[in-house]
Amino acid sequence: MKFHSTIKFILNDASNFLSLIFLVILSYVLQFYFRYFTRKDKIPGPIPFPLIGNIETYRPNASQWAIELRKTYGDIFEVYSGGLFSLSRQIWISNANLTHKLLNPSLTQNNFPYRTTENEGLDRMDMTNRGIIFNRNVKAWQYNRKIVSRALMSPKFLKKAIKNTEELFCEMEKYWEKVGYPNKLNLASWMMRFMTDSVFILITHTKSYALFNYFNTLNISNDDEKVCTNDLEDVLKESEKLVNYIRLHFVACIFFKDTPKLLRKILPGNRKKSKELLEAVAWLNNKVLELIRERKRVIENAKSAKELSADMLTLLLTINTNRDSKTTEEDAMPMSEVDVRENVYEILGGGIDTTANTFCYVVYYLTHYPEVKRKMLQEIENVFGKDMNHELTYESVNRLNYCEAIIKEVSRLMPTVSVLFRVSANPDEIAGYKFSENTQFMINIPAIQMNPSHWKQPEIFDPDRFIEPSVAKNALLYFGGGARICMGKQLAILQLKALMVLLYRKYDVELVDMVGDLKYSSTVVNHCEELMVKVKPNNSISRNGIN
Numbered sequence: 001m002k003f004h005s006t007i008k009f010i011l012n013d014a015s016n017f018l019s020l021i022f023l024v025i026l027s028y029v030l031q032f033y034f035r036y037f038t039r040k041d042k043i044p045g046p047i048p049f050p051l052i053g054n055i056e057t058y059r060p061n062a063s064q065w066a067i068e069l070r071k072t073y074g075d076i077f078e079v080y081s082g083g084l085f086s087l088s089r090q091i092w093i094s095n096a097n098l099t100h101k102l103l104n105p106s107l108t109q110n111n112f113p114y115r116t117t118e119n120e121g122l123d124r125m126d127m128t129n130r131g132i133i134f135n136r137n138v139k140a141w142q143y144n145r146k147i148v149s150r151a152l153m154s155p156k157f158l159k160k161a162i163k164n165t166e167e168l169f170c171e172m173e174k175y176w177e178k179v180g181y182p183n184k185l186n187l188a189s190w191m192m193r194f195m196t197d198s199v200f201i202l203i204t205h206t207k208s209y210a211l212f213n214y215f216n217t218l219n220i221s222n223d224d225e226k227v228c229t230n231d232l233e234d235v236l237k238e239s240e241k242l243v244n245y246i247r248l249h250f251v252a253c254i255f256f257k258d259t260p261k262l263l264r265k266i267l268p269g270n271r272k273k274s275k276e277l278l279e280a281v282a283w284l285n286n287k288v289l290e291l292i293r294e295r296k297r298v299i300e301n302a303k304s305a306k307e308l309s310a311d312m313l314t315l316l317l318t319i320n321t322n323r324d325s326k327t328t329e330e331d332a333m334p335m336s337e338v339d340v341r342e343n344v345y346e347i348l349g350g351g352i353d354t355t356a357n358t359f360c361y362v363v364y365y366l367t368h369y370p371e372v373k374r375k376m377l378q379e380i381e382n383v384f385g386k387d388m389n390h391e392l393t394y395e396s397v398n399r400l401n402y403c404e405a406i407i408k409e410v411s412r413l414m415p416t417v418s419v420l421f422r423v424s425a426n427p428d429e430i431a432g433y434k435f436s437e438n439t440q441f442m443i444n445i446p447a448i449q450m451n452p453s454h455w456k457q458p459e460i461f462d463p464d465r466f467i468e469p470s471v472a473k474n475a476l477l478y479f480g481g482g483a484r485i486c487m488g489k490q491l492a493i494l495q496l497k498a499l500m501v502l503l504y505r506k507y508d509v510e511l512v513d514m515v516g517d518l519k520y521s522s523t524v525v526n527h528c529e530e531l532m533v534k535v536k537p538n539n540s541i542s543r544n545g546i547n
């Protein structure tokens with residue numbers, strides 16, 4: 001009897017407890033939807049779930065989902081992503097005419113100076129006060145942007161970039177020759193290594209051996225052509241480590257940005273990952289500081305500025321110092337070692353994958369559009385003549401307008417970056433809707449670049465649309481726009497055009513699979529996973545691509 005009453009008591013108690021939980025959940029859900037449906041400044045959008053918001057916001061390729069949503073909700077709509085205590089609101093924009101405030105070019109009068117809202121993880125990585133991409137300290141961001149832009153736009157630097165692209169291409173050709181022609185290459189992997197070497201040497205004036213190390217992994221070279229001395233072996237290992245750790249730095253930023261502190265601390269897997277990533281970042285920080293100090297010594301020992309190389313480290317370390325003939329502002333400060341280091345990470349992070357992926361997309365489209373390829377070859381011949389080894393110069397590469405039109409058209413249909421992020425500093429109004437400060441805006445690049453109100457027959461691949469361009473303002477956004485537009489735009493276009501000349505004037509490039517879809521994974525960056533191509537010297541083919 002006693003036993004039965006205890007069980008009854010427990011069951012009663014349990015059901016009371018469950019009822020209590022049910023009531024708490026019900027009242028939470030009711031108050032959630034009450035608050036949602038009576039919210040101020042409503043914008044159309046799909047109804048979110050409590051706690052998680054709109055589950056699709058977690059999809060890596062949320063911009064594709066947003067293109068679908070545009071059909072129902074129009075050019076501006078809102079979605080919510082989850083949070084423990086409150087959901088965060090995202091405003092998606094799919095029309096260039098609604099981006100004018102967001103992509104305001106003014107550095108000083110700009111109500112959308114930030115890319116992200118406040119973020120503890122990025123603070124932990126020291127990225128909201130330093131560098132460029134996630135910097136929320138407007139003064140520090142402006143200072144970094146000004147100095148890094150000066151270095152990136154310097155003609156001496158851009159000329160070095162052309163030379164460097166030519167030299168590296170020569171190196172890559174030697175490896176391709178050893179693979180044997182006609183060969184099957186995964187261009188996506190080769191280009192990633194190519195751009196790693198390219199950006200690395202442009203920044204540090206030292207080699208990263210990414211192409212060489214990749215070639216060695218293919219197990220094609222003879223043993224005597226592989227690593228010959230222990231010293232070189234050490235250098236190669238160290239370079240490989242450095243390149244891998246630079247990638248880890250990027251992984252760490254995204255992990256800390258997207259993983260709330262609580263989840264980093266309580267989940268054992270995350271705790272271990274945080275620790276390992278922070279150790280990798282600490283190693284990298286010391287390594288890059290060593291490189292900076294070494295470069296400082298070279299600068300100090302140089303007899304004149306003319307002796308100095310035009311690499312990014314040298315430029316960043318000399319701007320606004322007595323080695324800089326162009327300093328105009330009296331109070332212009334030289335950059336500190338730590339700031340140089342953080343900006344170097346930004347350029348490494350921003351300049352490698354983006355250019356490598358874009359080049360793969362250009363190759364993919366050119367194989368499918370032989371007439372466009374023929375016109376491109378004609379332009380290359382007009383500028384460089386028939387000599388396949390004619391030297392590339394900054395001026396000659398700049399004259400390749402049709403090549404540039406191809407890059408634009410490929411990037412319109414297949415933008416390497418799919419979303420632009422902006423956050424308001426103060427309350428504002430867009431399309432008649434009111435927004436509070438700290439609102440997250442997402443500008444949907446594919447939706448705008450395919451929007452029929454900005455483009456005639458947007459689904460058709462036609463580089464000629466850029467030859468006499470009358471493109472609507474902010475309708476072509478593959479480098480972003482406004483005050484935070486990509487700083488490497490000029491460099492990337494030069495490198496891409498130089499690569500088009502170097503590859504196509506000498507080689508015939510075909511896809512291994514002409515009918516298969518492009519293999520890419522889509523996050524904020526559309527990453528080309530694999531592009532299998534057959535490459536062979538095009539001696540048998542005349543310049544205009546006709547046998």
Ligand code: HEM
Nearest residue numbers: 133350351354355358417479480481484485486487488492
């Ligand atoms: C084809 C190659 C490239 C593409 C498609 C690309 C695309 C972009 C895009 C879409 C943005 C965001 C702009 C915005 O929010 O309005 C961006 C920002 C940025 N890019 Fe690039 N980029 C490329 C190459 C490069 C290169 C070569 C560098 C450096 C050498 C670079 C450095 C940066 C930096 C530092 C930012 C942040 C600017 C800021 O927040 O003020 N990018 N890029």
